[in-house]
Amino acid sequence: MICDICHKKAATVHLTEIVDDQMMELHLCEECAREKGAQMEQHFGLADLLAGLADLGKQFPETTSQILECNHCGLKYEDFKRIGRLGCGECYESFKKSLAPLLRRIQGSTRHIGKSPKGKKMPRTKLEIRELKIRLKQAVEFEEFEEAARLRDKIKELEQKRGKKQGATDEHRGSAETKE
């Protein structure tokens, strides 16, 4: 996830707001978050700054979501916060707006990259490259150079793979890869 303001650094601060019944999400790097801090407090009444990736505490974010109940199983978001277990698979869709910042915090991502049940496979190369680039940036920031080198190789490898694929299907642009 890239910072919404500078579009350069990895976003580690995630802001969830309600403005006129509209959910708003802002993803900022620490620097931009600090700069915009005062401004935000004035603009948004219910500022809810969630801790960044580094803080892996157990507590769930205080959501300002309007959706308080899963429309499939009826679980209240309150109960999820109390027990820490969701009610059903549909809860993920029902509470998406509240869960996304939580996932970003505890998992560092909101996007599954990996296997899927049969018949649901779709190309994920593009997504994977995007995630790898974010992680590369983080690795450089934390001075994990070995990890950074490994990621760089991996990105190169995937980009080559993707380049080949795209060349082959140039006339069929808009196929599965852009659907996501």
Added chain:
Amino acid sequence: MNIEDLLKQKSEWLRGIGPDSDIVVSSRIRLARNLRGYPFTHWGGDDEKAEIIEKIVTVCEKISRLKGALFLRINEISKVDRQFLVERHLMSREFGAEPEHKMLIISSDEVMSVMVNEEDHLRIQTMKSGFDLKNAWNIIDAFDEALAKELDFAYHDEFGYLTACPTNVGTGMRASVMLHLPSLVLTKQIDKILQAIAKLSLTTRGLYGEGTEASGNFFQISNQVTLGRSESELIEHISGMIGQVIEHERNARNALLEKNEARLKDRVWRAFGILKSSRIITSSETIDLLSSVRLGCDLNILPGMNTELLNELFIITQPAHLQKLEGKKLTPEERDLKRAQIIRERLNI
């Protein structure tokens, strides 16, 4: 096959073979899966849980990897048997704590086990001896594919496999490696290593100890993140880290041998002496001494000792195993006697 048959056989993961088995005891991979259309276990009704068991059992009975497998309803087996299965790492402690509507399926070689109605509808795991996550993954991946042909898993295009707790969502995969790191503990480098591991989104916990306290120099390292990285990347990531830990442990072992050979040998032989001759011994003392003897075995200080026997002793000296070997309930005092007797018998061949 029944539970008593397990007592007679050795688990695959205890065989003391496979890559780096002087330091790595075992590699395990677990996948969490749920069935679409049912509430997660915590919120499910009795009828729904019964239905889930039936569905999963029907599918598992047809899968060739589970030919001759053991199917156990947890509420139909004794408390000692439940504890016995936990000690063998075939199910979680929590799974046995609330036994209603729970089913455990164990492959005949104990490489695979399936928990039905744990926190997620399905928790499948594979365990291999030594540092062998790749093989463990190949086995579980194939099994997962076989299940997916017959079962409709709760899956979301963005979030991946949906799980009751968001800490497992995405791949639903937890890869864990159990390591024996006595030299890093002896040379007081372990804290630094554990801190480095924590920074890389990996978690560590002690092993064999009661509760959370680590004992016996055994540590389990697993991935913390399950989302945003593919299974193979997660495995690569954790394998890279573990490779480094192994190297540090080897260096520490060599340094000990070089600088403190006499002291190290003394420690190993004393531990061996106590194990061979004690009449009463507690579980925690056993683990500490076995750890020293295992180190001696890995460094060829103790000729003729084999890792498999030591691994087996770690398991059969635990409370439920002792009681099953004796065929009756034992008080803690009686267990300390029985434990000492079994260790003497096995080590004085």
